[in-house]
Amino acid sequence: MEKTRALWGTTLVLLAAAAMHLWHITSVPAGLHYDEAFHGVQAQSVLGGNLRLYFTENQGNEPAIIYLTAVAVRLLGSHTWSGRLAASLAGLVTIALLVPAGRRSAPDSNTRAATGLLGAVCLTGLQWHLNVSRFGSQPVLAALAAAGTLWGWRAGMQSGRTRHFAAAGLFCALGLYSYGAARVLPLALLGAAAAHVVLRAHPARAARGLLRSAAVCAIAYAPLAVWFGLHPGWFTNRLLQVYAARSVPASFARMLGGLLWRGDRNWVFNLPGRPALDGLQVLLFAAALGSSVWQLLPRKSTAAARTNSATLWIFLLCGLLPAALAPDAPHFGRAAGALPALALLLALGALALWRWLAAAAGPRVALLVPVMCVASLPFTAQSYFQQWGANHNLYMAFGAGDLQLAQRIKLLDAEVYVSPQPQDHPTLRYVLGSAVARVHSYNSAACDLWPANGAAFTFASALGDGGVEPPFIRGLFPGGMAASPIMRGDFPYIVFWQVPAGSAASLPEWQPVERQIGDFAQLRGFQIVQPVAATPVLQPGTELIVDLYWLALAPSAQPATVFVHLLRSDTSPPQLLAGTDQPPCRNHVPTTQWHAADMLRDRIVLPLPAVLPAGTYELSAGMYTSASGERLPVSGGESALSTRALRLQNITVP
Known part of the structure; x- marks a missing residue:
């Protein structure tokens, strides 16, 4: 009976998560972000036979998200939402993994099912996770890898079985193939093993498990490690660009503050300034912190319970570390690996609050805690789809104008002279495919470009916010005609000037x-x-x-x-x-x-x-x-x- 209830509970949570992750996936957020388009272009090249261990374009990228996008493009076609759908499914797998990970992180055997379900509910209710899951880029895989590594490690420490430690090693390697920020996962495993040694909770098993996980991770990571050995500059390229050691203390403080009072200001990952945790989640986080401190007191808990809690805090802090090493913290994308541990800590906080309320006011009042956790999901959906997803600032953050331009060019038969978007812009390349050869790029602020062979063509000029159409365009070919512009709100954002075949340029005397x-x-x-x-x-x-x-x-x-x-x-x-x-x-x-x-x-x-x-x-x-x-x-x-x-x-x- 208990297993049936747990199965039904897990199914309902995953259905709710699927609704939030897949609702309007083709249109929210509007546009196609530069990184998403880049992954799509590289996915197309992979399907064309260009198989690589590392992609050096766009300042260097680990391959996992590109190969995942390639699968989606192969099955669905080169749609703007193909990569996002793949990322959303990865986000759902992360939520599903939190059920067994939560069961393995429960404070006792009586709360295993509740911890697993609450962990999945809490991760579903984090808008931070919803943002990275509906963004077709690397951060979602960092969260998935962290969830799998955490589950494998906790399962291995409880069972002692090699297969669980091997799973932790494989998920750790997945993180290393996914995102530079996921390179903290080996550090998290090392910290978790150290916690078992310090707290004297199966220290020998922890040492053996760490060696097994490390061996599997090393074997799986070996091909990419060899590639980095042959090209060492690429291993540190992004690190040297992003991270600044001098700013670590202040950045770490800002990252922790990003959880509670002032979040990421990047529209891609957040409603700027919104903390990662809402009011209820802050309460659960405080309860988890209080419960963890209480466990440290003499004779208040077992060594196993203390290591469970310590492991989650170690994974949380290690997950936050990549964002803390950069001066632009809090950066929710780089810290996505902290999400699984954060959700499980919220689940432990909910259990602690549940027990305290049950002791103080009775079990019926205590039921308010899980009910409130579930009831918070609609508020997260409302915040994501209405407050964030409908905001006009996403037009620029996700390159909606570039996508509309590419879609308009796809409908035109003539050559198109575009200013100032470059011909090799990933959005143009991904949407147009081979038709991108019809795009002639220039920048009207520095020059003018047109065909000298009398063929029909179209000028496309992006005005930006409050921009003015370059007068040279219409003066050069006065016989052309304006086509309907691409609008951003009430203002033209990209204007078009169509020139018929046989038109002669009206040039100044030279x-x-x-x-x-x-x-x-x-x-x-x-x-x-x-x-x-x-x-x-x-x-x-x-x-x-x-x-x-x-x-x-x-x-x-x-x-x-x-x-x-x-x-x-x-x-x-x-x-x-x-x-x-x-x-x-x-x-x-x-x-x-x-x-x-x-x-x-x-x-x-x-x-x-x-x-x-x-x-x-x-x-x-x-x-x-x-x-x-x-x-x-x-x-x-x-x-x-x-x-x-x-x-x-x-x-x-x-």
Whole structure:
């Protein structure tokens, strides 16, 4: 009978958890976060045969979430919600694991079933866990790995069986394959074993169990460990970027404070500032802390009960440690490994409160504790879906505009010139697939880009918050027409200008050059924008602004840099007085991504020195290979200053 009730209770909890984890999974949160899109792109590459142990893109990523996303994409297709569904299912598995983990962490045999159920209920009621579970990225797997490691260790310490310790080792290895923040799991196992030794609760079994878990974890982790041994820089890459040892005490205090009064301010993981625990959960946490302190008093509990409690606190603190090592604590994503231990501590707090109320006011009053735990689930759902999920700030936090842009481009047949989103943005690559080749990226704040072959095309310009549409777009092709914009609330966020085939560009007058540089670029002409004069006269301390008009012949094999130099030619060798070297469009249109027949207007600004001797100067331009600095050859002609640069114009300084 008791087993039947426990089974029904577990089923009901998992059904409630499934409802919260899967409700509107295709639309909440709106958009597709950069990291989710990145995992989707890498999942597509895995399905294409690109199998790897570690993914070095996006500053380095462990492989587990990518392979999990690949399974979802293989079964469901490349939907925006495929990775999120996989993450949500991982979150549900974590909740299910807390039932046996809670049973193994119960203070006595009479409360095993209650502890398991309450642990699952408490984890379901944590909005923190709901946020990471509905986000298709690594943190949810850190929580899953921590739950499995905790269950395997507690089961092994109670049974002494090798299979349980092996399970702890396998889940620990899963964490190491999942997320850099999960590297604290071996430390948690070591701390749990140390607690058994210090508290004299089966110390020999703990030592043997630790060795078995460590051996299994090491064997499972060996392939990735060997890879890191061959590429040691990637093992520490993210650590060196994120963590700061000097800030650990203050960050740890902020992380603990994030549980109780001031939570993560990142919209991805939290309603900014909302503590991880609500009012009821704070009460349960305080009860768990009080109960743990009470157990430390002489003759108040057994050594086994004390080690149960100590193990949970060790797993909690180790799970919080990755966030405490970074100056931006509290960071709920990096601390996701603390969630299982936190939920089980809340369950122990609920049991302690239940017992205290039963002793003080009777068992009927004490039933309010589990009833309140279950009743809190609708409040968590309301906070997630209505307060957080419907908030307009998620539009930017989850890249909803980028997703809408990709979906709009997918509907268009023509080439699309997009500013300022790069062509290799993960959202564009994931949604468009091979059609991303139709995207020509640039940044209208630095340059302009359009086709020179008369084909039909569309401009797409993201205005951002309060942005202004670049006037050059409509002035360049006045015969085009505006398409319906992508709106953010009441304001246009991305505007479109569709240009029919055969339209000629309306360009300002330039001075023709028509010389080829290298085998991929032709400098068609230039225009001196400032100073504005038929015969420019330079003034010291001002700026010389030049527009270069490039015709792309093909993408280059290596990145190239454009240079524009102002030389005093009456000295030997010519003296460089001002110059600017930069990739085209300030690297928003690298030459390796050029499309044949594209025209690029690249604005170059040369700051002039405060002292500029009078005389005649030569303005020259060209390109060189960015890596080596070797200048690219220029086709011959009268305008050639040499075979490696072009003389554009003589300029006078009075």
